[in-house]
Amino acid sequence: MKSQATRVSLLHHGLRALSVDGLSGVTLGRLAEAASLSKSGLFAHFRSKEQLELALLDEAARLAHVHVVEPAMRAPEGLPRLRGLVERWIGWPSRAGLPGGCPVASALFELDDSEGRVREHIAALEKEWRELLRSLTASAVALGHLNVETDIEQFVWELCGIYLSHHASARFLRDPAAETRARHAFDALLRRAGAALPS
Amino acid sequence: MKSQATRVSLLHHGLRALSVDGLSGVTLGRLAEAASLSKSGLFAHFRSKEQLELALLDEAARLAHVHVVEPAMRAPEGLPRLRGLVERWIGWPSRAGLPGGCPVASALFELDDSEGRVREHIAALEKEWRELLRSLTASAVALGHLNVETDIEQFVWELCGIYLSHHASARFLRDPAAETRARHAFDALLRRAGAALPS
DNA sequence: TGTGAAATAGTACGACCGGTCGTACTATGC
DNA sequence: GCATAGTACGACCGGTCGTACTATTTCACA
Known part of the structure; x- marks a missing residue:
């Protein structure tokens, strides 16, 4: 039982480090210290650095599910649900504490030329996420909230661009207008897909 | 004279490493070995890791200028020049060898929560780049190629999103359609700004 | 309350990190 | 033609990395 609590604490501190420093910034020594544990005590939970990284990515995905997907799914199907998801998605890490x-966005650029299980795991998470965006968009089309001619793959691709641009301008450039820019871009994307929007 | 050649070689190998592994992946030992130099011989050129990183970023900017900006500036002012720039910009690293x-795109996500001269240098490069995009877009507006109501800042912001989305889908997801998606997104952005487009 | 397993600590390892040292060699300017 | 500055070398610094091994503590349950 104690073990479970320690593991939760490790994932908690590890995820914080991951979000700040990226995958290569998470080291066993620092994580052990942050969690008030010895390096070997930590090692007993994750038998390798790779397993720790995989667990941290899963934890990130779980957190995103709790803070983004689940609340969004409570909105009515179609455009409202899609809007709800995107609004919670953009900038979700800070709202999740x-x-x-x-972590996934930075890993997309950190590991783009690497190989191995970690890269494959992120690729799987990312594809799963895009599949979710795709299905919500398709649902909005099916319900007549968006044009039937909408190129759904293209729609999702551009949506990801908005997310990444927001990430770069908000976190790196520290542009206070990032939020507004992202919303305007999303509105424009929806308008292009024929959504009925207030002005 | 010999010194100059060594420095060029160091920047060459260093930039290759930077583009593959990111800033944290460039280490003095590996770079020295790649350039067939001792670590201390390398140190004679760059008196610290930080100076090396700054020099590598400048070299990346120089390469981008040669392969992207200069050829694009030969196109007629306004929309043709803007199109020329964007077409050469998307995916320029592989065309530059x-x-x-x-390197800048990945640094945007790698150093988003760091501090120091390197981060500031990248921020300056990125702002300079966005200013270039802004001025070319403004020129296209001034010449009547784009609507006068165009929100230029927003236009540039979304353009950066297209670049980042292409980077992620081409390099990480290895999606062969990345190029097409980027072109379609750019065309849609231009159409929204009132550009006269074929079909 | 005693015991065995689970959880954690401790210690050590080889490799690599950024960086410094003294020492050569070599190109360049006076 | 010689002083000087730049370039490169190999050895080495203290420190951290991931990982392995053994010892100790902690705790659930008999």
């Missing part, structure tokens, strides 16, 4: 940026 | 991705 993370001190840094989105 | 780099084995990895865009």
Whole structure:
């Protein structure tokens, strides 16, 4: 039982470090210290650095599910649900209590030329996420909230661009207008897809 | 004279490493070995890791200028020049001979929560780049190629989103359609700004 | 309350990190 | 033609990395 609590604490501190420093910034020594544990005590939970990284990515995905997906799914199907998801998605890490940026987004650029299980795991998470965006968009089309001619794949692709641009301008450039820019871009994307929007 | 050649070689190998592994992946030992130099011989050129990083970022900017900006500036002012720039910008690292991705783009996500001169340098480069995009867009507006109501800042912001989304989908997800998606997104952005487009 | 397993600590390892040292060699300017 | 500055070398610094091994503590349950 104690073990479970320790593991939760490790994932908590590890996720914070991951969001700030990226995958390569999470080290066993620092994480052990942050969690008030010895390096070997930590090692007993994750038998390798790789397993720790995989667990941290899963924890990030779980947190995103709790803070983004679940509340969004309570909105009515179609456009409202899609809007709800996107609004909670953009900038979700800080609302979820993370001190840094989105772990998956930074990993997308950190590991783009690497190989191995960690990269594959992120690729799987990212594809799963895009599949969710795709299905919510398709649902909005099916319900007549968006045009039937909408290129759904293209829609999702551009949506991801908005997310990444927001991440870069909010977190790196520290542009206070990032939120507004993202919302305007999303509105424009919806308008192009034929959504009925207030002005 | 010999010194100059060594420095060029160091920047060359360093930039390759930077594009593949990111800033944290460039280490003095590995770079020295790649350039067939001792670590201390390398140190004679760059008196600290930080100075090396700054020099590498400048070299990346120089390369981008040669491969992206200069050829684009030969196109007629206004929309043609803007189009020329964007077309050469998207995916420029591989066309410039780099084995990895865009060093600035990955640094935008790698250093978003850090501090120091390196971060500031990247911020300056990025702002300079966005200012270039802004001025070319403003020129296209002034010449009547784009609507006068165009929100130029917003236009540039979304353009950066297209660049980042292309980077992620091409380099990480290895989606062969990345190029097409980026072009379609750019065309849609131009159409929204009132550009006269074929079909 | 005693015991065995689970959880954690302790210690050590080889490799690599950024950086410094003294020392050569070599190109360049006076 | 010689002083000087730049360039490169190999050895080495203290520190941290991931990982392995053994010892100790903690705790649930008999």
